[in-house]
Amino acid sequence: MNEALKRLSGILDEAVDEIAKCEAEAVREVDENGNQAGFESWMIEKAEVLVSLPEKVRDAAEAVGGDLGAFVLDRVEQYSSSAETSLEINSPFFMSALLYPSSHQSGEPNNLELVAKRVREAL
Numbered sequence: 001m002n003e004a005l006k007r008l009s010g011i012l013d014e015a016v017d018e019i020a021k022c023e024a025e026a027v028r029e030v031d032e033n034g035n036q037a038g039f040e041s042w043m044i045e046k047a048e049v050l051v052s053l054p055e056k057v058r059d060a061a062e063a064v065g066g067d068l069g070a071f072v073l074d075r076v077e078q079y080s081s082s083a084e085t086s087l088e089i090n091s092p093f094f095m096s097a098l099l100y101p102s103s104h105q106s107g108e109p110n111n112l113e114l115v116a117k118r119v120r121e122a123l
Contacts, residue, residue, distance in 0.1 A: 004063035005123050008072065011057050012116035015049055019099070019112065022046035026096070043095035050076075050083035050098060050112075068122055075115050 022042045029038030053076045061073040079099060086094040099110040109117065 002123070004060050005119065008057060008060035008064055008069075009116065009119045009123060011060060012072070012112070012119055015053055015056070016113050016116050018049045019046050019110075022049065023096075040092045043092045044087065047083040047087050047095045047098060050079045051087070052080075054080050064119075064122075068119065072115055072119060075111070079112060 022045045026039045026042035026046070029035040029042060054073065057072060057076050061069040061076075063069070064072070083095070083098055086098060099112050101111065104110070
């Protein structure tokens with residue numbers, strides 16, 4: 001199980017990093033370049049990372065098993081479903097809000113970061 005936890009943690013951390021890059025680049029596109037299309041492109045990439053996440057974590061989450069494995073798989077499937085919806089309706093605003101509850105405060109971790117932290121704490 002420890003190897004599966006390490007693998008799962010690595011997959012989640014990689015997704016967290018990819019999403020952080022997408023969000024940072026999207027903000028840069030608007031703030032530095034005034035480029036709304038660039039912002040939207042990065043938001044689409046963020047949503048696509050989330051759509052693909054269940055497939056990437058499934059084997060490791062199932063190998064971890066128990067409550068933690070089920071929790072991770074459930075959460076990433078929820079995030080993926082929301083991301084699919086955001087792509088279907090082509091809403092950059094919805095894409096930008098993915099992973100952030102309405103009560104989110106600047107500087108707090110997003111929901112995927114919290115899931116990744118929970119897995120790291122189990123190592």
